[in-house]
Amino acid sequence: MAGDAPLLDVRDLSVSFRSGGRDVPIIENVSFAVCEREILGIVGESGSGKSVTAMAIMRLIDDPGVTLRGSVRFRGQELTTLPQKAFRTIRGREIAMIFQDPMTAFTPVYTVGWQIDEAIRVHERLSKAEARARTVRLLGDMGVPDPERTANRYPHQLSGGLRQRAMIAMALSCNPALLIADEPTTALDVTVQAQILDLLRNLRTDYGSAVMLITHDMGVVAETCDHVMVLYSGRVAERGPAAAIFSQPAHPYTAALLDSIPPLTGPRPTRLPSIAGAPPAPLERPPGCAFAPRCHYAHAACDILPPLVRCAEQEVACVLPGEGKALPPRMTERVEA
Amino acid sequence: MTDILKAHDLCKDYRLSHGKTLRALDHVSLTVRSGEVLGLVGESGCGKSTLGRCLLRLTDLSSGNILFEDQDISRMNDRALRPVRRRMQMVFQDSYASLNPKRRIGDLVAEPLRVHPDANGKKRSRQVIEVRLEELMDLVSLPHSALARYPHEFSGGQRQRINIARALALSPRLIVADEPVSALDVSVQAQIVNLFTDLKEQLGLTYIFIAHDLAVVRQISTRVAVMYLGAIVELGDTDAVMQTPAHPYTMALISAVPKPVIGAHDERILLHGDVPSPISPPSGCRFHTRCPKAEGRCSAEAPALRDIGNGRQVACHFPLH
Ligand SMILES: Nc1ncnc2c1ncn2[C@@H]1O[C@H](COP(=O)(O)OP(=O)(O)OP(=O)(O)O)[C@@H](O)[C@H]1O
Ligand SMILES: Nc1ncnc2c1ncn2[C@@H]1O[C@H](COP(=O)(O)OP(=O)(O)OP(=O)(O)O)[C@@H](O)[C@H]1O
């Protein structure tokens, strides 16, 4: 394996569900890569297909009407065709996942510590005492106060922030190379979110893990991620280094999205720049660019689905760069910290 | 500017099982000026919704007084409250749950117009209601055809427009908006925030705008009140509070907001731990368990909310200025 080959390489991943006698395309030809110790942010509005992408990679979609196409390679190995048994050794051990609601990861009937001990013992031959020692260390690493005692508590006895930390501890229990985190802080208060994001940022140095972070919050992406992929209505709109995307978004959707966030400092605009309308439902997606009905720059050429093309440091699914009309850099005075 | 609402020393206790009580509002006083937008911020469970509901008398107070348009409404019974209710309305977060899926939009928005009599104490005729419904659709920028459709046919942002139209039906003076944009995607959120701004200008409304998103509150509010564990810890003009917070909690809260700028987290103030349980709040200053500036006095003595000039109030022994 080449030294800089990506850890996770997703190519042309498409997922559709059978509904009302039709295949409803949820995500279409989504491609991206996550390198070792990298944090990739996947952003998009509600329904854009972020969770479906993650669930498809983890093979957690158990809908009988699902059709999955494309390739998911982990350390060069194809995951989509891997037999269940072989896949199970990868899931949990090499790739772990955490969710918005930690109650989905824990069962209410056992203590948090017992559940983390078991997660460790599924993948490694350790005695109960050895597993517990590791559980306590992990909880401590995750900033859980008094980890010995907390381990003996039931999920519902913990605050939201502590449950989230316990879930991350469980996900990290086998030192996965990749952690997929689906909106891990959305349900948390900002002061607690700040703590959890700090923790995720430090995983690469403390645990050597890469992170695929799913969020709808551009602020979370800016503060946490190295690379970003922007999804719009099930398709990749733009992807590239976070620094480039925040200073010079190349897709009109990304640019409009950033503009519509009210600033926390600097002058307050009388009205916020906003994007008219809402993203199309999968079956109402136009054959051309899905953003066209809401796009300032839409013109005849946009009726044909624009492929991802390189523009500066990122890749963008828009016809503008090819027409020599790339977007101007963002006004940066209003985003200064 | 006149004051539309004055709340003095409000307390709200919830009785829990096992004979415990939870003090959701702990001696809260505030004044809302006519035509302003007072933002209410703070973390989950600090009492924002409880305060909003108490101010509109949707929840009974445990103690304290509320003057609305110079009328003491704190102990009014439902009958006496009816004419007052027309003048104060609430808009909630969950636009889907608040609209009955089986009823048409026209029906839903017309409901307050049918229930409440008009200014002359008379029942409104069908024609009057029809005309008003179309006016309301224009106000919230929905087509008149929306009136004949059902809630599920609309997106989240459109449903929130419908909720706003319903709240506006009786031409209220004061609107308490409880997290009205929290469930919406950013691109849609901006549309609704703008709608609130436009309606306020157009109709001369007053808002109490509750949100946990500080950037949204900053965008829309003229003044802002920051709450922590059932109490107001800081209150003042939005720009002043956001630029130079005086309470260490306000400072930490602003600092914790993820900003869409690369490298912004470098100077973050990280608070430790979670918000303590309101069932057994910390002694003295309720923030002392997490406050980076706490000193001995803080755990012993509760700081009162006091004026520090320029209409700013802060509850801290050692304000940042
Ligand atoms: N099992 C399923 N059958 C049919 N449609 C589905 C199924 N799972 C998801 N979808 C649809 O796929 C689309 C994308 O869903 P997904 O959960 O990936 O969105 P998301 O980007 O994660 O949104 P959110 O930010 O709300 O979590 C939605 O329109 C959803 O209704
Ligand atoms: N009906 C009730 N019975 C008992 N406790 C309640 C009740 N309603 C609210 N509480 C408690 O009162 C406190 C304040 O709740 P409130 O809903 O006002 O907070 P909030 O600031 O609106 O929070 P959020 O941001 O989560 O909406 C919380 O601790 C809450 O658990």
Ligand code: SF4
């Ligand atoms: S392809 Fe056309 S419609 Fe789509 S984002 Fe680019 S300019 Fe806008």
Ligand code: SF4
């Ligand atoms: S009174 Fe003390 S503990 Fe409370 S906010 Fe001020 S400095 Fe912090």
Ligand SMILES: [Mg+2]
């Ligand atoms: Mg999701």
Ligand SMILES: [Mg+2]
């Ligand atoms: Mg609330």
